[in-house]
Amino acid sequence: MAGMGKIARRGFLIGAATVAGGLALGVYSLRQPYSSPLSKDLPAGMAALTPYVVIDRTGVTLITPRAEMGQGATSIQAALLAEELDIPLDAVRTDPGIPAPAYYNARIVAEGLPFAATDTGWLAETARETGAMVGKLMSLQITGGSTTVPDAYDRLRMAGATARAMLVTAAARRLGLDEAALRTEAGAVIAPDGTRLSYVELAPAAGRLLEPRKVALKDPSDWRILGKPMQRLDIVAKSTGTARYGIDQTAPGMLFATVRTNPARGGGVLHVDASRAESMRGVVKVMRLPDGIGVLADNTWRAFQAAKEVEIEWGPAPSPANTEALFDSIAGAFETRRDSRLKNEGDVEAALAGGADVEAEYRVPFLAHAPLEPMTAFAWFRNGMLELRAGTQIPRFVIDTAQRLSGLHEDLVGLYALPMGGSFGRRLEDDFIDQAVRLAWAAEGRPVRLTWSREEDMARDFPRPAAIARGRGRVEGGQVAALDLAIAAPSVSASQMGRLGVPTMGPDTAIVAGAWDQPFAIPSCRVTGHRAPETVPVSSWRSVGASANAFFHESLMDELIHAAGADPLAERLRLCTHAPSARVLEAVGQLSGWGTDPGPGRGRGLAFCLSFGVPCAEVVEVTATAEGIRIDRVLAVAEVGRVLDPVNIENQIQGGVIWGLGHAIWGELTHAEGRVEQANFDSYRAMRIDECPEIVVQALGSGGPVRGIGEPPVPPAAPALANAIFAATGQRLRSLPLARSVRFV
Known part of the structure; x- marks a missing residue:
């Protein structure tokens, strides 16, 4: 990666040129595969079939280059390969591989482009394709943005199918048979007469073949692993304490x-x-x-x-010394530092000329990553x-x-x-x-x-940025007619990429992600991003900008719907322009029994967010007791395109809900004398097991683009909880953490 700065600048210029209408450098060369990092200096008896499959005398090793951080990345990568290679998942070894350009992430750049996930027009699709080329040009081997599954879905299946085809060719030449007469099963090529040649014995000959240019992928109806409940490959090691971090x-x-x-x-x-x-x-x-x-x-x-x-x-x-001064710095951006206006439909000024029915300010604090392993x-x-x-x-x-x-x-x-x-x-x-x-x-x-000590880990984190939103809107005839939302926050992209030596250009879509790109056709709707000056260096935090912006957008939406006298679910469905999102809203309504009486002192809150291409809706049910608010149940529905592992998807959605709720209730980093005041988990609270509500999950796989699920369940949790508290008590909560305003039991 020598000359990273020059390569990065060139990459972004190529992206801009392509979006404008022409690619200056050869697309052909950018589309050619990188050479396999496994092909050099292989020991005797070992063969590398594609950059992802290694076979030696002891068995098959699958290369899984996306990072494993508890989200199941290793297992799902292995499953994608094993399915097409026709080997049992529990019979393989996995290895993260050598960091190499061949393992670039083709999806990571697209997450920052100023195109909504619902935009499938020519310009948006061209920009996404160019983003993939930039990811390749820059060798961006990055795990993040819920891109592991979308990036790997075709690539790893193709790698597994290619390796399988090479093994079949090697077997056909040894047996003198036509390839079409052979089949594969459980790590072996099988002839019509029952002769079995193991992949291990075929690997040396297969490794000398050229990779075929075209291979056929299995029809999903023939899947043996994907789409079915799996036991993650690391579950035994984690359960027995033998996992090595x-x-x-x-x-x-x-x-x-x-x-x-x-x-x-x-x-x-x-x-x-x-x-x-x-x-x-x-x-x-x-x-x-x-x-x-x-x-x-x-x-x-x-x-x-x-x-x-x-x-x-x-x-x-060098930054403002305390929390109040930091928020003052963010608030100042509303007047002087407009960064984007990616949504501006209808005539907001005219719609609000007679005054707003709802006008509110919302705030969210800095948040620590605080992983258990410092x-x-x-x-x-x-x-x-x-x-x-x-x-x-x-x-x-x-x-x-x-x-x-x-x-x-x-x-x-x-x-x-x-x-x-x-x-x-x-x-x-x-x-x-x-x-x-x-x-x-x-x-x-x-x-x-x-x-690092825990105290060092807390003090030297690069937190999720604090942010402020100012919203106003108008209702007419029992419907939401206008929504105007302005969001001010520091730029995650400029801060984080700057530390890595990668320049950024254009607006930072993370400032408004989860707000500007929501699939609701409000007649007059505007979302404006304001870039606050960098004070505390900030970084990506699970679900990035949507973690704050869903709270802003869905809180304002709920206030407007209430002012209109409409039903929160029915009005969102009326406004929704995206069929997958509408299916998610309908499903969460059915799952939660929306519209039925929750009972005395109880309330239901609904929130929706389309983030990382995944529509996700959550209903939180609470009871207002004499001791405080009790969270009884959460219903969560997401559309992921295709369910590859129902067990892990359920776990990821449950984990995202817990992460979102815990931070909504207690999470905040405050500052005094330029220092973070929270030093450990006694002062930076997380949701504990006895505080977790029942979480019911439904994952829809309706056949659209395959998506990741690590981050999308987080954004709706905070606004759904705040909206539920309003439904139960009549109290509007516009600032996080919620425990500053109400007591939880």
């Missing part, structure tokens, strides 16, 4: 490291006195880092204790090479960072991507990799495992 890595002679950096990000270090820490038992070295110190010791606990004993004078934060990485300089082991969503960028710091050639930097104990977007950053490389260099040939 970054925090579990070991090696002979390993040093254990931690860091302590300025909690007022960007303030720097004025003075360090490490004399006391350096004299402590087990401490090997205390070293300066660009924004703090690192400690190398003989175990993690001693490293933690020594880090606390280092006397450090920190510089002040930032951690293993690094080892030896024999002129650098070995890295870490959980990361951006392996190619990690290689680039390590290469820049070490001065080593890219071929001398190796990364093994590990499963993660959570991420939610946090491991789209490489700051902890930077530190691990610096510490390993100072360790003079000994391996180093870096582990």
Whole structure:
């Protein structure tokens, strides 16, 4: 990835040129496949069939390059390959593979384009195709944006089918039979007379063949794995405690490291006195880092204790010092910093000239990623090479960072991507990799495992940005007639991509995602994004902009529908212009018994959001008790195009609902003196198991484009809960977290 900045700029210019009507560089070359990273220096007896299938004497290994962070990415990638290869899912090994251009994400760029998922016009489709080319040109091996399944669905099935075809060809030549006479089953090619040739014995001959240009994919009616309940490949290891994460890595002679950096990000270090820490038992070295110190010791606990004993004078934060000042900075963007107006239908000014029936301001706070496994990485300089082991969503960028710091050639930097104990977007950053490389260099040939403390992880997060929305609207004849929503927030794209050295251009669609692109035909409707100045560096957080904007949009919609005297479900259905979204709304209505009396003191709240191409609707049922609000039940419906694993989809939707509800109730990062005030899970609350309501899930697979489900269940949760509380109590809640306004039991 040398010259990343130049390649990135060229990539974005190509994208702009194509959208404008012409591609300057050769489309043909961009569409050619990358060479397989597995084809070099293969040991005897091993064959690589496509970049995704490796067969040796011991069996089949499937390469699953999208990162596993608890969402089931490894299992679904393996299932896509295994289905077309005709091998049992439980009979394969998986490996994340070597970070390589061949594993680029063709869908990730499209998520940031200013086209709604419902837009299937020529310009939108051309832009998406160009986005795929840019992803290839830039070698964007990234896991995020709920793109793993959409990106892999055709590609991995094709890879599995190609490998199968090569094995059949090899068998046909050995047996002197026509390929059409052969069939495959359970990892073997079978002849009409019952002769079975295992893939293992055919692999050396198959590996010498050219990949066929065209192969046939199975009809879904013939699927043996996909579409049926699966047991995830990692479930046994996770259930028995044998799963190995970054925090579990070991090696002979390993040093254990931690860091302590300025909690007022960007303030720097004025003075360090490490004399006391350096004299402590087990401490090997205390070293300066660009924004703090690192400690190398003989175990993690001693490293933690020594880090606390280092006397450090920190510089002040360059950003506003407290929460109120940060929100003032965001509010100021409404007047001076318009970023986008991607939706502007009808005549909003004329519709509201006589005054608004509803006018409100909504706010959401900064939110931490706070994965249970804090930032951690293993690094080892030896024999002129650098070995890295870490959980990361951006392996190619990690290689680039390590290469820049070490001065080593890219071929001398190796990364093994590990499963993660959570991420939610946090491991789209490489700051902890930077530190691990610096510490390993100072360790003079000994391996180093870096582990952050929970307090460091909270203080040095790149949070979900805080945001403010100002909404107004008008109703006529019992219907919603006008909606005007302005949203101000810092740019996630500029902040995050800037740290990775990738320039961005044009409006940041994340500022308004989940609001401007909703499939409702309101006669006069406008959504405006305002880019607040960057103060606290921010990053992608599970469901990115839609996590805040669904709360804004669906709260305003609910207020307008109430002002019109209409039914929340019926009015959304009347306005809906997108058939899959309408099916989702109808299904959640049936699932929840919408329209029936919920009972005394009880209320139902409905919210909908189309995000990452997935329409998702949720109904939350609550009871207002004397002690506070109790969440009784959540009904969630999503349309994913095709259900590939019903068990994992149900789990992902349930997890997204819990994530969304917990943060809606308690989640916030506040600031004082330029520092985050929450340091651990005692002050940054999550929803606990005894607080989780019953969650009923229905996943629709109506045959449209295949979509991912990791993020879409999150956005509707907060507004559905707030709307339910209004239905039960009459109290409108326009600011998160909700626990600041009501008590929950």
